[in-house]
Amino acid sequence: MAKDLKKQPRPKAETPKGFRDYFGADVTERKQMLDRITEIYHRHGFEPLETSAVETVEALGKFLPDVDRPNAGVFAWQEAEVPGGGAGDWLALRYDLTAPLARVAAQFRNDLPSPYRRYAMGPVWRNEKPGPGRFRQFYQCDADTVGTASVAADAEICAMLSAALEHAGIPCGDYLIRINNRKVLNGILEAMGVTEGAPADDVLRTIDKFDKVGEQGVRQLLTTGRKDDSGAVIEGVGLRPEQADPVIAFLTSKGGNNAETLANLRAAVGASAIGAEGVEELAQISDMLAAMGVGEDRAVIDPSIVRGLGYYTGPVFEAELTFEILDEKGRKRQFGSVAGGGRYDGLVERFTGQKVPATGISIGVDRLLAALRAKGLMGGEVQGPVVVTVMDRDRMSDYQAMAAELRAAGIRAEVYLGNPKNFGNQLKYADKRQSPVAIIQGADEAARGVVQVKDLILGARIAAEASHDEWKSQPAQTEVRRADLIAEVRRILG
């Protein structure tokens, strides 16, 4: 192999474009956060599920219609030819945790409890053009209940999301779960006399612009069109002016509390049966949340939430962080959405032909972690190991015995394993490792049965504050008997 390698240029040591590596605290802090969330999911009766990272393109399904390019949006490859059996399967990396859940719910439907509550956390992959802050592998953390049409499941998911966010460290008041219902939107369309399909999609897209263009803007967009600030003309949907009324009623239906909002929504859907059903579901969810102790300061009915509408069939949820952080330019900005979900019916049906109602949420792991860091709730001081330095290369066993003793006492410790010749490099290494303490024992100390214990945190403070003379007196370094090593390190670590 060595010979072969010489013939070719050296490979580039690079993380593939759009991917990243996580070091040290990046890994442990995410794990800590997910462990906290897992505790809550577990306590709500949810069971873990870890599917394979790889699925058949057929099972992923979303991409099936595009037969010529089965790998659009996913990382896909074709299996080798089956001997005597023609072309191999197309396989792909999962792009979310819901498609594999649908496959599992269909495949194991006779073995799983019904309803099946499951949580899943792990990486997913998207074959997208990488960009700043846009990655091709990222973590998701989902919880879903499969096999029940009861809105009690939706209410439970919202209550659990609230508990999970708080247990992860986001206090009540710093987040808000907003709840809407696709059926209410359908009722609004019905009240407008707009059938589903292209015009309905146009209406929904317009609703999504309410935040930006306001009531007048929405009226214009639904009817004859609108000129935006730059003077560009945006074509209207072409509805009659009075057809816009239910939309406006809907968009302005948010009241001071759930009861008011629900009353406004009941008026907005008018005679639509599906609309009334949607409002009734929201009312039930509101009651159930109250019964579970989740007040409107935690989860609230909010008609402005419009999520991936082709996918959802009933209640939809979105958790937003409501505190402001400073961005890299020092400007205040809202942190925004960290989780979302809702009710969906079609996923398992693809496999079995039977409708299997399901509801769930997905937490954006990286975003929530970033939020916890921005709030100073995670990622504080990282403490490295105690470093046992090496004064005499032939006394490694003695140094290793010290490290072993420290570990046996529950203290993180390591022996310096680089070239020990330059002692300054050893202290530089300890500094890079964020070590709180360095242990030093030369031949002289060994003969006298003592060790030097250097308090690196105090040492750094003295180096920053003290005069040269004070610094030279090394108050941060103490000589103790070898037998007292553990006690002295414990004293310094506090």
Place this chain on the structure above:
Amino acid sequence: MAKDLKKQPRPKAETPKGFRDYFGADVTERKQMLDRITEIYHRHGFEPLETSAVETVEALGKFLPDVDRPNAGVFAWQEAEVPGGGAGDWLALRYDLTAPLARVAAQFRNDLPSPYRRYAMGPVWRNEKPGPGRFRQFYQCDADTVGTASVAADAEICAMLSAALEHAGIPCGDYLIRINNRKVLNGILEAMGVTEGAPADDVLRTIDKFDKVGEQGVRQLLTTGRKDDSGAVIEGVGLRPEQADPVIAFLTSKGGNNAETLANLRAAVGASAIGAEGVEELAQISDMLAAMGVGEDRAVIDPSIVRGLGYYTGPVFEAELTFEILDEKGRKRQFGSVAGGGRYDGLVERFTGQKVPATGISIGVDRLLAALRAKGLMGGEVQGPVVVTVMDRDRMSDYQAMAAELRAAGIRAEVYLGNPKNFGNQLKYADKRQSPVAIIQGADEAARGVVQVKDLILGARIAAEASHDEWKSQPAQTEVRRADLIAEVRRILG
């Protein structure tokens, strides 16, 4: 989309061939085991690293020579064409955790501490023909020290592996770490007058057969060949009879303790300088392990260990579980190897041209977990959630309030969310969920301010043991005041 779907047959709901899904305890037990191992790695000063699952085929390297089929052994695919820039990169799923470490060590060499101690755990992928017990995605759990040639690093890795196995639950005496050194083997080859290359490989392959064919068999295989039990003739390596002597001395060098083994090895390598260096390294490792409190009942010099020799350049390690288990046919068998590793130099050099010495181990996660289960150390009783049953569909909020109260008291609980019509189905569900307790409250109980608390564990025991009359008296079901619900559930859970 619904229209498109009708045109094509339903997708199959199947885990792709060679992959698997993990449910419930499979996930939590593995996590628990890895958390225990992580604690030990952390205490030894190792830092977590999580690389992307995807690497460039170029960086993975091992597969580069096979230019026509860059995906042999790995799952690989080609990126889309770069606009105006020709063919896209070949990407692949990592096949182990060492190749990505080498890439990271080269890429971040100016930022990482040196030596760099890191651990990594996660799935790896192999594009192999699936077979019984052979999977194409499995977990590894590695720890490596990069950037030091000191055998102190090798000794530390062995001591850490010992601590990790014990912390995971394998007691001293149920495992043994065997240590050998590639340099000793090189010394043996030198003493035999066999240069490296094809004949050396043949000798090493023969050494590996010692367990099966014994001293006489090895002598035959090294010289003129051997007839095996079936009468088939195996060709010999073609050495002169006296050339086999150092190999035999080596293979029979294991003494009653490390000191004896080392003395035998010193004799076996004769005048070979590299052999003597290898023996000296083993002697140092032996001393260091003793200093760290790792006796020969935990880690021992054993010349019979021969691991992936093209890869390793110095000490090699293998951890074997020494207890017997019964296989599916009730036969006793040894559990065998659960971890292995050693020193390697060439991996980072591929990228930078500079030799970077490194050493490490990899734990076979699935095998170790299977061992813990076989020993009854994991996977005992799984307790499901308390199930609050639903007697009145319109009182869901009351049931949800009970579940919320239970959870607030730290008790895992859920409301039954299936169709509540058939109460028997609710109890069957609780049974499937391995619930310890079911809560029942009909309209009558609600009016009286009480709940029924059913001890399902006691109930199951009574059903198995008691007479029909005893069973009918339902001693496992207690009526308590609603306010006493938590206290009663706590009493039953113990």
